[in-house]
Amino acid sequence: MAKSTNINNRRYLGNKYKLLPFIKKVVDSECTDIEIVVDIFSGTGAVASAFQDKQLITNDILYSNYISNFAWFSPRKYSRKKIETIIDEYNAMVINEENYMTINFSNTYFSHDDCSKIGYIREDIETKYANKEINERERALLITSLLYAMDKIAKTCGHYDAYRQGVEFDMHLELLLPEASITNNKKNKCYNIDSNDLAGKIVADLVYIDPPYNSRQYCDAYHLLENVARWEKPEVFGVAKKMDRTALKSKYCTKSAAEAFDDLIKQLKCRYIVLSYNNMAKKGNDRSNARISDDDIFRILCAKGKVKVFSEEYKAFTTGKSDIEDNQERLFLCICNEEE
DNA sequence: TGCACCAACGGGCCCAACTG
DNA sequence: CAGTTGGGCCCGTTGGTGCA
Secondary structure (H helix, E strand, C coil): CCCEECCCCCCCCCCCHHHHHHHHHHHHHHCCCCCEEEECCCCCCHHHHCCCCCEEEEECCCHHHHHHHHHHHCCCCCCHHHHHHHHHHHHHCCCCCCCHHHHHHECCCECHHHHHHHHHHHHHHHHHHHCCCCCHHHHHHHHHHHHHHHHHHCCCCCCCCCCCCCCCCCCCCCCCEECCCCCCCCCCEEECCCHHHHHHHCEEEEEEECCCCCCCCHHHHCHHHHHHHHCCCCCCECCCCECCCHHHCCHHHCCCHHHHHHHHHHHCEEEEEEEEEECCCCCCCCCCCCCCCHHHHHHHHHCCEEEEEEEEECCCCCCCCCCCCCCEEEEEEEEECCCC
């Protein structure tokens, strides 16, 4: 019988899992009458999951994240038993076929055999969906299970910008059953569009904003999971075997980040905005410094309402090569002005 | 100036083994 | 047997180099 997994068993840059108590504390003590919560750069959906008692709207530009968000938060019914049976079948299978995954990714992030199995399973999920054996939520749950299983064994440093050379493939693909709620709010909605395109189209009580902080594009870091989630089998190139990601680039990773942020905030229709942003302004390598200055954050948020800042020490991740001190994760709360 | 490519290893945590 | 040590698993984000 399949073991289970939950939303936090993903390796993900900027993962807010450890900050959830801090975020909850700020929201609970500062915001009143919250019914609709928007996680507009939802990523894996960790922050949204902390507000599961509310009506949730999630959004992410990556389809792989959208699929996982849909698996966790969609109100659509699914059969846990059916998913578990399928996962058990997948885990018991020995696959040795050549497919899109073996042709492009053998012995890079995964061994040939694991590639073969990943390719087979992903194709089979689509077949089952086309044959109406599984519904949309069940498809999302199975893809999420596959993505989480891949992430667990990938020969990487946590993301797919590069794979590690000369390391044994000692783990094998094992799909786990996602522990998704069956009692999600009936009005929950998951989007897969640019946040700036969504901002003006929704009305909420609280909008949580957790954009990329630096020049590292999430579509670069997670191209392989995105590729498998989409399953459009694009051509891949370079050592890291990346696909074309032009449409998935975020403005928040470029020097026009502040401009994009300003446009986003102006469009929002909500009572409260909570923004997560670190204080890496000028501390590290240019690649890693924050893209939006504190001055810009204050200027933009103050034009929208009353701003308060809450900060908490957050141990900076280090590989021993850098020496970044006084790293803080900060929450900017904006109590929005009433609109006339 | 931006990004493609490459991947390093500190530290938290769990648990078994050891010690007094 | 309670307390301590340390092995090993797991998580995670940034630095360096080179080229367009």
